[in-house]
Amino acid sequence: MLLKDKVVLVTGASQGIGKAAAIGCAQHGADVAINYHSDEAGAADAVAQIEALGRRAIAVKGDVAQVETAQAFVDAAVAAFGRVDVFVNNAGICPFHAFLDMPPEVMERTMKVNLFGAYYMVQAAANQMVKQGDGGAIIAVSSISALVGGGMQTHYTPTKAGVHSLMQSTAIALGKYGIRCNSVLPGTIETAINKEDLADVAKREYMAGRIPLGRLGEPDDLAGPIVFLASDLARYVTGAALLVDGGAFVNLQ
Numbered sequence: 001m002l003l004k005d006k007v008v009l010v011t012g013a014s015q016g017i018g019k020a021a022a023i024g025c026a027q028h029g030a031d032v033a034i035n036y037h038s039d040e041a042g043a044a045d046a047v048a049q050i051e052a053l054g055r056r057a058i059a060v061k062g063d064v065a066q067v068e069t070a071q072a073f074v075d076a077a078v079a080a081f082g083r084v085d086v087f088v089n090n091a092g093i094c095p096f097h098a099f100l101d102m103p104p105e106v107m108e109r110t111m112k113v114n115l116f117g118a119y120y121m122v123q124a125a126a127n128q129m130v131k132q133g134d135g136g137a138i139i140a141v142s143s144i145s146a147l148v149g150g151g152m153q154t155h156y157t158p159t160k161a162g163v164h165s166l167m168q169s170t171a172i173a174l175g176k177y178g179i180r181c182n183s184v185l186p187g188t189i190e191t192a193i194n195k196e197d198l199a200d201v202a203k204r205e206y207m208a209g210r211i212p213l214g215r216l217g218e219p220d221d222l223a224g225p226i227v228f229l230a231s232d233l234a235r236y237v238t239g240a241a242l243l244v245d246g247g248a249f250v251n252l253q
Ligand SMILES: NC(=O)C1=CN([C@@H]2O[C@H](COP(=O)(O)OP(=O)(O)OC[C@H]3O[C@@H](n4cnc5c(N)ncnc54)[C@H](O)[C@@H]3O)[C@@H](O)[C@H]2O)C=CC1
Pocket: 011, 012, 013, 014, 015, 016, 017, 018, 035, 036, 037, 038, 039, 062, 063, 064, 065, 090, 091, 092, 093, 094, 113, 141, 142, 143, 144, 145, 185, 186, 187, 188, 189, 190, 191, 192, 193, 194, 219
């Protein structure tokens, strides 16, 4: 039990990596508040799975692109559980699109959800941790795309580099409060975000073939690294970025 009786908040946790992280934290003894955008059934299922583990859970609806969602989420978690120990910034979108004719609204929505949303959420969670006075852990779900490009992701990869950079800067700003800030950098994980993209069999085989561990990732592959960074096992780790990609990044030839 690495997170016994800790209170963990996860954004975008009605499915995919966020849901796996929320359940993974509950498996390690945490109570969990999840933010979700619109998938009521997915959020209810996440809550049910956490409660089945004997832990408490709430689901709070909100669009992370709206500034006020951040404080409302933290307030709801504090009302339910009294405090915030761990904050996982996971919510994100990746609407694949070419660069030269990128619609401004797609570009701006991607920035607002992935980067602005992360900024305001991390700020609200950090203020609560500072008020509590006994530290905390913040983990951002960045991406291998913080380090490498994507021709159909010119609006997306800067947001992932941005949240990685945000963790580096908040690690400095919040270190004196005992708040650790780190990011995980997933490779290609099979979720709804890339279902359409990976429906292209040739692309899917190419992507899988680039991975030394021999398979695409699944959401649960992120749960362990996130629990680790949230836990006291990582008590001297801050400002770090952990690739969780089956070795894809290092596979040049
Ligand atoms: N699947 C992959 O290959 C990779 C995913 N990531 C990142 O992992 C994170 C989670 O994505 P996945 O689980 O893969 O996809 P997903 O599509 O299953 O999950 C994304 C979650 O974010 C939520 N969300 C989207 N917009 C939101 C908004 N405005 N407000 C609140 N919630 C919102 C969705 O409802 C969903 O629950 C994202 O930040 C993504 O960029 C990073 C690297 C690789």
